[in-house]
Amino acid sequence: xxxxxxxxxxxxxxxxGGVHDVHSPHDQSVVATVSQATQADVLAAITAARASxxxxxxxxxxxxxxxxxxxxxxxxxxxxxxxxAKKESDDTGKRIIEAEYDIADVVATFRHFAALGLKQHDxxxxxxxxxxxxxxxxxxxxxxxxxxxxxxxxxxxAWKVAPALVAGCSFIVKPSELTPQSAIALMHLIEEAGTxxxxxxxxxxxxxxxxxxxxxxxxxxxxxxxxGLNTGQTIMKAAVEHVRRLALxxxxxxxxxxxxxxxxxxxxxxxxxxxxxxxGQVCSAGTRLIVQRSIHxxxxxxxxxxxxxxxxxxxxxxxxxxxPLISKSHLEGVSKYVEKGVAEGATLLVGGKRSExxxxxxxxxxxxxxxxxxxxKMFCVQEESFGPVMTVEVFDTEQEAIALGNDTVFGLSGGVxxxxxxKAARVASALRHGTIWVNDFGPYRPQAEWGGYKxxxxxxxxxxxxxxxxxxxxxxxxxNSPSKSGWFSDRGDE
Ligand code: NAD
Numbered sequence: 370x371x372x373x374x375x376x377x378x379x380x381x382x383x384x385x386g387g388v389h390d391v392h393s394p395h396d397q398s399v400v401a402t403v404s405q406a407t408q409a410d411v412l413a414a415i416t417a418a419r420a421s422x423x424x425x426x427x428x429x430x431x432x433x434x435x436x437x438x439x440x441x442x443x444x445x446x447x448x449x450x451x452x453x454a455k456k457e458s459d460d461t462g463k464r465i466i467e468a469e470y471d472i473a474d475v476v477a478t479f480r481h482f483a484a485l486g487l488k489q490h491d492x493x494x495x496x497x498x499x500x501x502x503x504x505x506x507x508x509x510x511x512x513x514x515x516x517x518x519x520x521x522x523x524x525x526x527a528w529k530v531a532p533a534l535v536a537g538c539s540f541i542v543k544p545s546e547l548t549p550q551s552a553i554a555l556m557h558l559i560e561e562a563g564t565x566x567x568x569x570x571x572x573x574x575x576x577x578x579x580x581x582x583x584x585x586x587x588x589x590x591x592x593x594x595x596x597g598l599n600t601g602q603t604i605m606k607a608a609v610e611h612v613r614r615l616a617l618x619x620x621x622x623x624x625x626x627x628x629x630x631x632x633x634x635x636x637x638x639x640x641x642x643x644x645x646x647x648x649g650q651v652c653s654a655g656t657r658l659i660v661q662r663s664i665h666x667x668x669x670x671x672x673x674x675x676x677x678x679x680x681x682x683x684x685x686x687x688x689x690x691x692x693p694l695i696s697k698s699h700l701e702g703v704s705k706y707v708e709k710g711v712a713e714g715a716t717l718l719v720g721g722k723r724s725e726x727x728x729x730x731x732x733x734x735x736x737x738x739x740x741x742x743x744x745x746k747m748f749c750v751q752e753e754s755f756g757p758v759m760t761v762e763v764f765d766t767e768q769e770a771i772a773l774g775n776d777t778v779f780g781l782s783g784g785v786x787x788x789x790x791x792k793a794a795r796v797a798s799a800l801r802h803g804t805i806w807v808n809d810f811g812p813y814r815p816q817a818e819w820g821g822y823k824x825x826x827x828x829x830x831x832x833x834x835x836x837x838x839x840x841x842x843x844x845x846x847x848x849n850s851p852s853k854s855g856w857f858s859d860r861g862d863e
């Protein structure tokens with residue numbers, strides 16, 4: 370019996386007994402078999418979450434008590450870090466060492482929110498009247514659907530689960546159907562830590578089957594979603610009827626600007642990492658290189674050489690530097706994206722095809738790819754490939770670099786390299802993206818907000834705002850010396 374759905378404090382199989390095999394992107398072997406929920410299971414999970422929320426079983430805990438719970442989950446995650454990383458590496462095909470870094474980030478996320486929960490969130494407002502006490506209080510938002518992607522499966526879910534728990538929400542988690550194992554492990558730890566029954570629920574299955582109730586049931590107060598733009602738009606449409614609150618972390622096509630006065634060696638090395646880390650399957654990947662014309666040839670030549678040297682390999686290949694794409698359909702999508710780029714005039718300098726290494730024959734390996742001579746009218750510059758594909762554009766002036774960096778519907782992240790700190794600061798300020806790195810690309814910390822401008826999303830995760838997404842704000846006005854308002858005349862019984 371496969372019972373990997375967690376509903377109302379119990380591990381259950383799907384109501385129709387359905388299961389789903391998870392395949393390794395490295396060699397297509399089956400790495401796990403998990404339950405595949407039905408819509409009836411989703412409705413049961415929503416019912417459990419609603420009942421637990423409305424009962425007050427968790428909302429009655431203080432922030433400090435819920436913070437202690439989240440800190441305990443962090444301890445348990447740390448205890449099981451290696452075992453969870455192995456599951457995530459199996460599901461995603463990423464190297465075990467990378468998965469271990471990711472789970473360490475999950476622990477840091479839980480610790481951040483545990484600490485944040487101890488801060489005083491409520492405040493008094495001076496309304497200028499001695500007889501009035503005015504207070505702003507924060508309350509748990511309600512029942513939330515938490516839907517995650519496959520690229521950083523547990524981390525993206527942790528950014529939602531940890532603040533939801535600190536806030537006192539009840540929730541239903543749905544990880545990507547491609548990468549469910551680490552979410553199952555997390556739910557076991559949430560149970561072990563002593564979370565009240567019905568607060569945390571886990572649903573597994575594809576969005577096409579289990580998504581609709583999660584995003585449209587009237588009993589769900591908010592959907593927090595990380596994934597692609599198209600799915601985000603579907604979720605927005607579903608939110609209209611009940612004016613449901615949304616938190617959306619969507620795609621990115623992130624500009625990485627290198628000025629001629631940059632530390633070129635460092636910029637080149639970071640450009641390679643920014644574009645090809647996790648084979649480009651990173652929402653904030655720096656896949657849009659925007660380089661000053663005078664250094665274009667030198668920079669691109671070096672990046673092409675480095676890209677051609679990147680070693681691909683599976684989870685346990687100790688010589689590998691990055692892994693496969695997540696699935697056959699994703700590999701096909703990336704291949705078509707590159708073909709389209711070439712057809713619209715880009716110059717293919719390296720990569721542009723599957724790995725021909727016999728060791729990769731059964732996996733979804735695509736070579737790091739650089740497309741030169743690109744411009745903002747091209748599909749390959751405007752759309753996210755979510756694969757190891759760097760496009761290159763050139764600029765002459767600072768204004769041009771800024772205009773190019775902002776010529777996108779996305780606004781998730783960007784980078785700027787220059788030794789002129791005033792210029793770098795001007796560009797950082799002018800770029801309309803949620804995170805800007807100056808002379809760096811990629812690092813983040815849970816203490817700092819993360820999220821997108823424009824079509825990269827709505828709201829923020831992490832930082833202090835990341836907790837605020839799960840809280841309602843209430844103003845309580847108390848008149849300590851009641852008197853008549855005197856607005857309307859009392860004319861007696863005339
Ligand atoms: P996706 O949109 O295909 O799927 C994401 C999740 O949504 C999955 O769990 C999927 O099952 C579910 N889903 C699909 N259709 C649904 C529906 N109709 N209703 C409810 N749920 C549904 O995205 P993906 O391919 O898993 O992830 C890649 C995308 O995620 C990229 O665009 C990437 O940029 C983005 N991403 C963004 C961030 C960020 O922080 N902004 C982080 C990671 C990934």
